[in-house]
Amino acid sequence: MVVKVNNLVKRYEKLVALDHLSLEIQEGEIFGLLGPNGSGKSTTINCILSLLKYDKGSIEIFGKQMRPDAYDIKRDIGIIMQNVAVFNELTVYDNIYYFCSLYVKDPKEIRRLTEEAIEFVSLEDFKKFYPKKLSGGLLRRLNIACGIAHKPKLIILDEPTVAVDPQSRNKILEGIKKLNEGGATIIYTTHYMEEVEQLCDRIAIIDKGKVIASGTKEELKNMISLGETITLETYHLTEENIEEIKNIPNIASVDYNGQTVVVKSKKGKNNLVHVLNYFENRKIPMGKIYSELPTLNDVFLEITGKELRD
């Protein structure tokens, strides 16, 4: 076990930010903390890093109690903050060198690790650039390089792709996968469910400071009663048709806006076939047809009654 959080309670005066939150993160996995803004993801991370005081509970990292002065534990942790944490007065190279030198004593080793980190985030052409001259995506990559240059065993990324263009986001996600393949355990917080689905081995969904569900993607999706979502393009549905579709076995809900009908089914087999048969039998013309399996947003919606990005 790399990280064990047990019954963590954190209050900001009357507001309970973390409510008996527990997590267990295994070595070598990419663990996603998914939740809407203000759900307690960053507070959890800051408590794990011993930056924030908490009211109750315990945190163990690498099997030891995490404290502000637990330097032996801190040596193996890398942090990539939500806000870019670099010095505008230092070049790309010097920034990485500085943060690496907080962890490593040997100057030769620091130089080697700095070069490796620059190569890892593909900033070779920008070594002598100052952060102000970098684009948003390059800046995020520099932010990552500063956090991982010392080759930590546990890397915590707190929403590293906020306000990043799709191309840079993909680079960042690829980089995180590579770090994980290199043996690092990753904790990844985000409110983008697509990233979590793409990246994480296990996921904890947080809302109002509580873990409302956790497990693998499949385990989470199996927790809910919702099956696939079928979307059909059609212009000829009547109220009667909609009522009849609702009565097809396993159909949970039907929404029609005059152009497309969205049919949500419960778990079960052949739901798509039943819906298509209905349209064929009634000779109702159809355009494009899509079928989607439940997403983590559906999981979140079913458990909390609200959208992940509300």
Added chain:
Amino acid sequence: MMLRLYYMRLKCLFRNKESLFWSALFPIFLSFVFSLVFSNFEKEEQFATINIAIVESQEQSYIIDAAKEAKYGEDTAMFDIQQVNENDAKDLLKKGEITGYIVDGEKPSLYIGGSGIEATILKSFVDNYLQTVKKISIVASTNPEKVQELINGSMKRADYISDTNVSGRAPNFTLIYYYALLALACLYGSNFGITEISDIQADKSAKGARINVAPVHKLKLLICNIFAAITVQVLCVLVAITFMAYVLSIDFGSRVGLVVLTCVLASICGVTFGAMLRSVLKKNEKTVNAISNAAVLILSFLSGLMNPEVKYMVADNIPIFAKINPANLITDSFYYLYYFDSLDRYWFNIVCMVLVTLVFVAITYFATRRRQYASI
């Protein structure tokens, strides 16, 4: 490791253009402005020979001789005299070529064209002459044997109070402005102090959070950072003082070592002042910078930066404040070094400055020593 971190902080601070401007360029610019203003003051302060005319009459008095004899100090003649007729004298006065003219006679009369310091001097001279003549005539009628003695006495001018200065330096009122300006420059080190605390506190910046996660003792980092800030600040002040001494020819006296010591201690005071403000004020960095700069300006104003009278007023009415105002302590230290032979007052001042700095350090330490935060 400490040296490496110190060196990296130096790199950071030397690229912090805003703080460098306040600590080095602003005092240099302001001292240059001061030098331009004061050079005009000094010119105005030197008394020039006054152009006058004397209209002779048949009944001549001794006023022509007295005017010719009148001098500023040892050498400079008080009056440049033209002896003309009355019409010419009027013309000269109209054209502004003379300050006034005296019509000689049993009772000389003075005509002046307006007010001003030269007209006042001329009027005082004539008044003085008439009083002396009157005195002699009274003594001649009551005590004739004393007349010669009185005439001899009235010809002599004696100073009954002599200005002396143990350090041998002439008093120079402009120095207080430059000293207050140097105090301002030293205290602008507060901007570096603010940056250092911002960069090390997890609740002040993302960088601070990242640094707090690193396996380095916070006190070590704080010491590295503050030393780097002091180094840069001292260099800025030394650049400013070198500019004043060698380009503007401002005299800081011969105690160069103690002047540098004062700069170093004053810079430490400035940096720790900023560090203290940043650690106790729950505002963003820009706001704290603005508060700090305003506070430094006010403290400098109270130490005589804009008007030396304010400094003396504070010293008379709130002496305790004068002894805890860092700007005033710095200004006084330079002042004592320049004017006073004995260093007793200087060292007392330095002790006060060190105590004030220790208070800043203690507050900063207690405000930043926590390693966990209630909120970030």
